[in-house]
Amino acid sequence: MRIWLWFLSCAVVASVAAAALTPDSFGVFWVMVQLACLGAAVAGLRMHRPGPAAAYWLLVAGVGVSAASTAVEVAAPGLTRNAQAAYLVCYPLTGTALWLLARHLRPWSSARLLDAAIALIGLAQLAWAFVLLPMLSRAGLDRMEAGGITVLAGCDLLVVAILLRVAFAVRPGVAAGLLLGSVAAMVLTDAGYVIMYVWSSNDTATSPVTSIGWLAWSFLLAAACLHPGIRDVGERPRTADESATPIAGFIGLALLGPAVLVADICLHHSVAAPLRAIVPTVLTAALMVAMVLRLGRALRERTSLQRELAFRAQHDGLTGLANREEFRTRLQADIAGTAPGVGLLIVDLDGFKDVNDTLGHPAGDALLLEATARLRAIAGPGDLLARLGGDEFAVVSPDLDGLDGLAAQCVAALAEPYLVDGRELRLTASVGVYSGAPATTGEALQSADLALYAAKEAGRNRAERYDPQLRAAHVAHAVLADQLRAAVDGGSGFAVHYQPVVDIHTGAVKAVEALLRFTTPEGAPVSPVRFVPVAEETGLIGRLGAWVLERACTDARAWHAEHGISVTVNVSGRQLRNPQFADDVLATLRRTGLPGAALVLEITETVLVTATVEETEAVSRRLARLRAHGIRIAIDDFGTGYSSLAYLRTLPIDVLKIDRAFVSRVADRQEKALFRAVVELARSMYLQPVAEGVETDEQAAALRELDCGYAQGFLFARPMPADALQARLSGQLATA
Structure with a gap:
């Protein structure tokens, strides 16, 4: 008891x-x-x-x-x-x-x-x-x-x-x-x-x-x-009612x-x-x-409480700025008023999530308060400054002529260093600018948001003004996303083409690269440059990558058995970050019967550069496990402006695919010397160099002179369906 x-x-x-x-x-x-x-x-x-x-x-x-x-x-x-x-x-x-x-x-x-x-x-x-x-x-x-x-x-x-x-x-x-x-x-x-x-x-x-x-x-x-x-x-x-x-x-x-x-x-x-x-x-x-x-006194307390509640209903609790509801009310009033139009800025802090993740939310709140103070100093007496949520702000301004100047001031002011908890932080801001006579608040917001997305896609730390073409692109983007979802769910619209990788001296096909192709229900082909980013954004890339791997391994089993060639499959960053990625690849090899030595997994240099240290270490462990089963790893787009040497030293890499930006200038004397250095670097690290994007005889001759080894490009062959590739391989065997 x-x-x-x-x-x-x-x-x-x-x-x-x-x-x-x-x-x-x-x-x-x-x-x-x-x-x-x-x-x-x-x-x-x-x-x-x-x-x-x-x-x-x-x-x-x-x-x-x-x-x-x-x-x-x-x-x-x-x-x-x-x-x-x-x-x-x-x-x-x-x-x-x-x-x-x-x-x-x-x-x-x-x-x-x-x-x-x-x-x-x-x-x-x-x-x-x-x-x-x-x-x-x-x-x-x-x-x-x-x-x-x-x-x-x-x-x-x-x-x-x-x-x-x-x-x-x-x-x-x-x-x-x-x-x-x-x-x-x-x-x-x-x-x-x-x-x-x-x-x-x-x-x-x-x-x-x-x-x-x-x-x-x-x-x-x-x-x-x-x-x-x-x-x-x-x-x-x-909980206690202090004024009861x-x-x-x-x-x-x-x-x-x-x-x-x-x-x-x-x-x-x-x-x-x-x-x-x-x-x-x-x-x-x-x-x-x-x-x-x-x-x-109770009456005074109640009156004060009512005023405070009314203020809270219209203002953001952290910054004291107008909240989303008050912002919409003001925007709607301006739209319904007699003014010739409304001016609207949507301001988003670039990289703010990293501050919260690394320094914590109190530091993030302090940074938001400093950003708010800077925006208050810029906004005019007739402007409404609001916080829409997170790190996104809005300015409703009646001064349509000065709107671009106001946006430029926002970008410049928010790019100044911030002092948070004794540390100097640097952030930038992207601003979407809209002015006009919209029919609804939704139209004005969507237009400013489209301009904001354009500013981010253009490199951030800038302001972009809304253009009607942005809406058309947005609609096309949404239509393409719907088509991709329907194609993934329905199992139609996608195909895998293969581009040969040849011996630079003999022209013989030594490997092939599997490339995904998409055709709309109307029969119009869509470039991978367009649909792959949409698939990444919508989260479909994981399912598409798994489907391409299954299809490529199935097709390549006979080619490897008859001609000894391997197949290269591109892997997205989302797939690499999946803890089950290595298990899924090995299971695909078992189902299709393709040996591990016949498969090359190709990852882009940008995936490694944008990953965190922890993610890179986890990716390295998964790739090392796959290499233990004979699978080779290739780095794509090498030399596109990122610091890749550290990854060549620490990651389990077998093949170095040199970007077409190097190959296109390889016939130039100075560029040839730089290309030779890259090839020698690859060989010194026991990596197989492959030149991408070879399109002219002069480029091919320079590659043979430099003894690059392997190359691919339109000069040798364009991507083709599996049956066309099979016919080429059969013809190559007959010629030999």
């Missing part, structure tokens, strides 16, 4: 058993129970260490003072009055503890102080009507006792007011319930003691009920300290004053009328003033 529940059960059993004790032995029992509760509470606080620590130790100190005063009464009955006076010290200790806890849960404010004052005045009305006024009307009451009763009642009122403040702020839980219950048991028992003392006919108000109530204060506090949830009592609730106003409670308190006044008149005929009426009247007036002040 949990220790706190075990302790609570024992305390309840002991309290019930105490009813059978004699009055003399009950005092000793009472002291023993309180001492046991003190020990348990101290052990619980040392074990769980809740915060704020001072509040809990003050609560325990209050129980300690009570135990000490009880012990004095038991040991020295003559000092009972002094011991009872000492008991009053429990209240400042408990009240201070509750004050500290309430302040820790929610900082005190004027509104919360008014709430506490209203509750205190309302309770004071009840105390006056049912405690103090009856006590004043009681004949023969000792003045010292009356003073003690008055102080005790006042202390009860203060503690109850703060207790209510804590109860509304604390996070619900078992420990919180035990803690609040312990203090409630204390004040309710004292209140019951006071009421019974005032209304009883004898001199004592102590009864088994009040005795058990005081003991409940002790063992409930000890159980709360032993409970593990005591650590969470001092934590602020995750208890309207129903205020209405009840407003009616309480007149009700108490009527009760006074009905119950206390013997008391002088002025005394009976003045105090309730003063308390009621004080309550009305406090309620007016609180309700006025």
